[in-house]
Amino acid sequence: MVRIAGTKTVALGATAVFLGIALLFGLQKEPFWKPAAPSIPWGKDFQKALERARMEKKTVVADLFTDWCVVCKRMDSETFTDPVLVKQVADRYVWVKLNAEKEPDGIRLQKDFAIVSYPTFLLLDEKGEEIDRLDGFISAQEFKDAIESRLNNPNRFQSVRRRALQNPDNLEAQYAYAETLLNRQDYKQAATQFKSIIEKDPENTSGKTDLSYYYLALSKAALEESQEALRLLAEMASLFPKSDAISDVAVLRGQIYYYAGEHQKARSAFLRFLDDYPEHSQREEVRQLLAEIDSATSPSLVSSH
Secondary structure, three states: OHHHHHHHHHHHHHHHHHHHHHHHHHHOOOOOOOOOOOOOOOEOOHHHHHHHHHHHOOOEEEEEEOOOOHHHHHHHHHHOOOHHHHHHHOOOOEEEEEEOOOOHHHHHHHHHOOOOOOOEEEEEOOOOOEEEEEEOOOOHHHHHHHHHHHHHOOOOHHHHHHHHHHOOOOHHHHHHHHHHHHHOOOHHHHHHHHHHHHHHOOOOOOOOHHHHHHHHHHHHHHOOOHHHHHHHHHHHHHHOOOOOOHHHHHHHHHHHHHHOOOHHHHHHHHHHHHHHOOOOOOHHHHHHHHHHHHHHOOOOOOOOO
């Protein structure tokens, strides 16, 4: 009886322990341990990223961000934590994340690649040469395809740039490169390219010289070289009075005056434009600028156009 009772006691004790463990793990809302959420394997060392890219024959994706960038934080919290995206791309590229205002590599890349908006995602080869770039918010569903689209595009930035460098006398290639630089707001390099086209083709045999004058002036205005921009517009109007871009010259001249704070000159330029080009697509924009000038100067200066 003692043996049997002891056995029962042992059995009951074992059962109690088992039930205690079951209750502990079954009723607990959260387990003691759970696997970390999948994430992009960001690095912080740019040179090491290039070394890895060379060894593994991969493209570098460099995320340039700032502390104040709201969209950057949204990319981190939404796009780069998506488990499907992480599974698809984490091992396909070499990832590096750099603060463009605080970290030495980030500051250098911002300057070297003329980055003006955030976030910017540079797609770089193993030598650190830009293949192309993405910017702004991109959802997890779109990010993978966006990278692949840039890398597989025959007119990606790297290809356009190489064609221009390899064919210095091909003005079509030079102009395509200049336009690409302008579209990404690299105004300094764009200005250099447009100036080169003007020097190589002063007679406009390529049909690109008049436009190069206009975009060179636009680049100079963006670089806050207002007087040089106005000089270029005047020179273009004198050399190519029948250019299709002459009406755009009139608008740009007024905009340069406007943003330089010379509102009366801007007003005169805009009124002349409205008189000369009744069908132009930018008439509404010009009217809005005129309204801003009129409201900021005198109630008596009301446009009748």
